[in-house]
Amino acid sequence: MPLLALPLALAALVALPALAVIYTLRTRYHRRTVSTLMLWSAVAQATGGGRKKNRLQTPWVLLLELLALLLLILAATMPRWLATGQRAAVMVVLDDSWSMQALRRDGRSAQEAGADAVRDELAGLGRYTAGFVLAGVQPVRLGAAARNTTELTHTLSAWNAQSHTADLAGAIALAQETGGAGVRVLVVTDQPWGISKNETSDATSDATEDTTQEETEEATANTAPVSLPDKRLQKELQEVRWRSVGEPADNAAVVRAVRSFKTGRDVVMIEVSRLGLGVSSATDSARTAELRIEAQHDSADGTPPTWTVLTRQRIGLKPGQTQRVWFKDDTHAATGRLLRIHIEMPDDALAADNTAWLAAEDAAPVRVAILLADKNLNAAVTDAINATGRATVVNRADDAELVFTSETSASPAAPMKPIAQPGQWAVRFMQPANDQNTPSFLGPCLMNSEHPVTAGVSLDGVVWSASSTPETHDQTMAGADAIIASAGDVPLVGWWGGDAAELRINIDPARSTLMRGAAWPVLIHNVVQARASARPGVSAVNVPPGVAITLRAGALKTLGQDAPNHSADQASDNAVEESAATIQRIAGLGVDTNTSAPPFKQNLHNATATWAPAHSGVYRVELPHCSPQNVVVAWANATESDLSNASTGTHGDLNANLLSRPEYRSLGWLLGLMALSFLGLEAWLLRPERHTATPVEAAA
């Protein structure tokens, strides 16, 4: 089928009915009353050779003119035919986000409708070569180029639509870059033309919320994030064929799930939303959804794990409403177990966002030894340690993971050396001598806010008294990896990293207000948190895709926290031999929970590695000398769950700039010749002698 390079010329088709109207008006008889028809009968017969002939002549001429006009219009549209042996090249961008799994009113998912749309669009091109780009978190190529229906079906079968977002702009750019200049780009998504998806929410951040809030509360109303037109995307879309295959639909989703282990129990905060504004008014009333929290129980005999329902409650949800639910595991039934949160609502269009997973954090508190002679300082540290909820105070320094001390070196002139043992952290307060006159600083203080110890710490208003002599500096801060805080040229806090990290604080507690301000518990909490994160194992167990986590193998000496099934000596030997972590995706999320993958190795450098999981799922991480840990990689994206912006429609044309495509041949000349032929035939039919030399007229 030929393609039209200038389809706007079809607007001239209005000339066809206009011509017909002209003929109709021209051939319409106006009525006149005469005294008798007797004298007119001969006139009528002589004029046209009879009534029947008159009726036939005009339609034939009209038909010829209509045909000629139609052909001229078609010629003006510059129809072009795909040349023999040529194929139309097209890049297909597929929205790989999970919102494409939403069901439409016709019972098909947007993804299925999108696959049909791809088939239709490519079929319209005739012969084609189609490459595919998946628009997920990052755009990636999908399979090989398809040249026929079989290959197309095979390629589309690999389209899973499981990403938490779709980088359509990046995918289009990749498609245009891959396909070369002038390549056709077909975008199949559930979003309207020019709307990109914004990543507006994350769900698996660390939880610090106050657990004293009510069990269930209404968080916000109408908080569904709104997709905004992306100007950059619209600029790139000028020559892109856009097929929107989604439909607004009612959808309940777990948009946020946070788990923390505080005060010896698991606390889970869940936000569920009913998204899909703009659906019919029949759904505007509140609906009841069931929220279910389950804990996984591993089986010892290798059978699939079982799930125990911890709580089940019904929640009323209005359109656009978000409800927040707290779950506090007072029975410790969830401690150390994988949690699954599931919400069910009737007529829910999208199932992929109904389930959230949460892995258990390391529940063991950080063992802290407080070896401070200063009673006031000792009390301040103890209070701050207790306030963290994540540490416990031990008496023996060699049994502690974190030691607070004010011990200094024997020789005042010699530089101090870190006192922490391998696997142990120390916080050393560099208190000046009692007779030393130390200046007090009110600021401004320079602070490295990127350091995990200083996160959230503000020294505004804090009076910091510290030794300011250069000798002291040389003695106390020489060799530090980083000066975290300073008052002018006076270093206040220094950091020595490594397996035996040490934080030195140059402070005179008696003359400082740091311990009495808000910065103190934050600072101590950060230290405890940093120490906990530096434990062997994974640094975080609930992360969104793409976020790097640190993998640490067990230390040579675990300082009282022996890894299970490993003695300290065995760990020492194996730490040298085992230099890789074993990671396996044991389950998928969303609708493909059974998806698993073979394990792979992640090499460790200095018993440490950084791993950024790209795909969502539940991963099992095995590190040398550590217990296996589950890591949930998931992203609850309210934008994807919000189906109110989904739409159905088309924009753009795959055959734009058809004139510049060398694989097409023009058919305009042929149509023009045919039009001229018809016009010539009409001229022959209407030649003057044909109407002046009829026998009847001659006889008259």
Added chain:
Amino acid sequence: MDKRLASAVSVGYTRGLECVLGRTGRTPAGTVGEKLGAQVGSSIEFMDFREYAPGDDLRRIDWAAYARSDRLMVRLYREEVTPHVDFLIDRSASMDLPNTPKAQATLGMAALLSGAAENTRWSRRVYALQANQGNQTNHGDSALAGFEIEGGDREPAGWAWPGFASETAATTTKKNTGQRVAHTTGKLQLKRRGLRVVLSDLLFEGDPESMVSHWADGAAGLWVVQVLAAQDADPRAAAGFDGDVRLMDAERGVLQEVRLDAAALRRYRKALAAHTARWAHALRRVDGQLVTVVAEELMANWNIQTLVRGGLLRAM
């Protein structure tokens, strides 16, 4: 009679009082009357002598002449007659052609001739050619049928004119009342030896010979005044007779689609001329006369020169 027709009748009658009817080939005569006839009668007006023949009234023998010439001579006197004219008005629908003054011209002409007859002291009678098939006026054989107009012997203002066929529906009620309907219907009972004047457009099919002979039967003279509308006489001058035209027969309602151009109109005029010529030929066979008037021209200035030249009228 509607106003337009009444006005035409009034004007025509007034115009006719300025004229007299012309002489006819034979004297229209009645049995008695106050006009001298062309034949021998019993008036006191001497006409001629002739020799006696058996059967002549002995009272007419001129004995003085017998004494002088010894021959029996009979004195002949002119007869006394009452001249009569019958007006036959075609009341078919074509005589009331829409958008033309054809009806006014027809009745006005009848009134004019009636005025002239009054002025000439001729008796007169008005007949309407009958429409006898429903509301449709059909010529042909039925054209010979008719009815006498009530009051047709009086001034035209007193005619109980039922209207042309196109107005038949409107006058049905009047017909049904029986008050203003003609006395007779069916075959015309025309006065013998009277002058007969037919006012028609003659635009109907049929044999002119038979129709004319019927009209002329027993008549002292026959005049046919052909009243045509301008579009009948020459469609070129009328609007709308160009291009594709759907013609409708005013009498039968039949449609015919024609494409008109100069050649077609020329053929029409030829056909009309031939048709009129056939009527003129038929009239000549019975010593009748044909005069054609165009309604629009007559109504414009009541010019009767055509009738004067034809001899039907004479100016006083």
